[in-house]
Amino acid sequence: MAAASVAAADRRVPVSVLTGFLGAGKTTLLNWLLAQPEAAGAAVLINEFGEVGVDHLLVEKVDDNVVLLDSGCVCCSVQGDLVKALKGLFMRALRGEIPPLRRVLIETTGLADPAPVIHTLLEEPFIAERYRCDGVLTAVDATHGLEQLGSQREVLRQAAMADRLLLTKCDLADEHGRAALAQRLSELNPGAGQIEVRGGVPASGVAALFDCGLYDPGGKVADVAQWLGEERLRTQAQAAAAAPMAWRRGAAPRRPAGTPQRHDEGIESYLLCFDEPVQWFGFADALGLILQVYGERILRVKGLINVAGDPLPRVVQCVHHVAYPPSSLPAWPQRPPCNDRRSRLVFIVRELPRSEVDTIFASLGGLTPLAA
Secondary structure, eight states: OOHHHHHHHOOSEEEEEEEESTTSSHHHHHHHHHTSGGGTTEEEEEEOOSSSOOGGGGOSOOSTTEEEEOSSOTTTTTHHHHHHHHHHHHHHHHTTSSOOOOEEEEEOOTTOOHHHHHHHHHHOHHHHHHEEEEEEEEEEETTTHHHHHHHOHHHHHHHHTOSEEEEETTTTSOHHHHHHHHHHHHHHOTTSEEEEEETTEETTOSTTTSOOOSOOGGGSOHHHHHHHHHHHHHHHHHHHHHGGGTTSTTOOOOOOTTOOOOSOTTEEEEEEEESSOBOHHHHHHHHHHHHHHHGGGEEEEEEEEOBTTOSSOEEEEEETTEEOOOEEOSSOOSSTTGGGOOEEEEEEEESOOHHHHHHHHHHHSOOOOBOO
């Protein structure tokens, strides 16, 4: 049965999982998707790695249907929050508090392993009866993807589990680099369609991204079925470990024994805050030096900056050595924590002490970063 026919015959709410490594352009893709008629009535779940969520502030459709899963990575500590959010959305729609759900889009953190998310959609009883995994859309950075596939386990898994591989930033990559990346992805996941993305817009439009059909691990490399099988066993083991305590009312939740360390232990996140409006050129010089010296250890930098003389919050985003052109939000967020208009900058790094970053900001930019 064709994918569209399967979708028409299945009355469950379709769920598209948008994944991809840090800085691959997921939020830009999400904004484009939400502007398309096919995404009307979609709810959005956004997950971030770090102390303060930033990406959800960059989503242009910010309403009650946008839920931030901000207590950790969706494949680790917030897997239960994902279930809770999906249950909550369904019940709110059932009670008429929000319009009927036509689709759910889940944007994962760049460090997420997609296996637990897919496992939840396929096998958690309440969720599986009401939602179906419509497809995994993996954004792969055409400028850094080939290197990341060889060095980041998360990138490999995200690409291997995809139904569609979205090669982002193709307008910034040279032809040889794009071809080499496409070849490597074809070897890793020959069943996934590859779609070039330029300026945040996929060449195929929405048609190739939605209604991918029921998620089928059998159509991918053998590792995918193994990863999902491991997730099933892990979930069963965690449930069994928690069972003896379930009868104790009010027992504090605890991390079950054997919960895996899914990410490189050298990866960490820290938040820098600046109380006073910053002078842009001093700030930019300091950040540029940090990227130049430590770019290989910087996975992502993102934040909102209160620039002296500018009434609008300036969005800063960097990946490795590259600082992308800054943009501005139309207004400062009205909700905490960013409604106080303090500059906040999230660093996601590998083996880079915060003290090194603080020192450069203080010495070159005349800025004293504070903890939030």
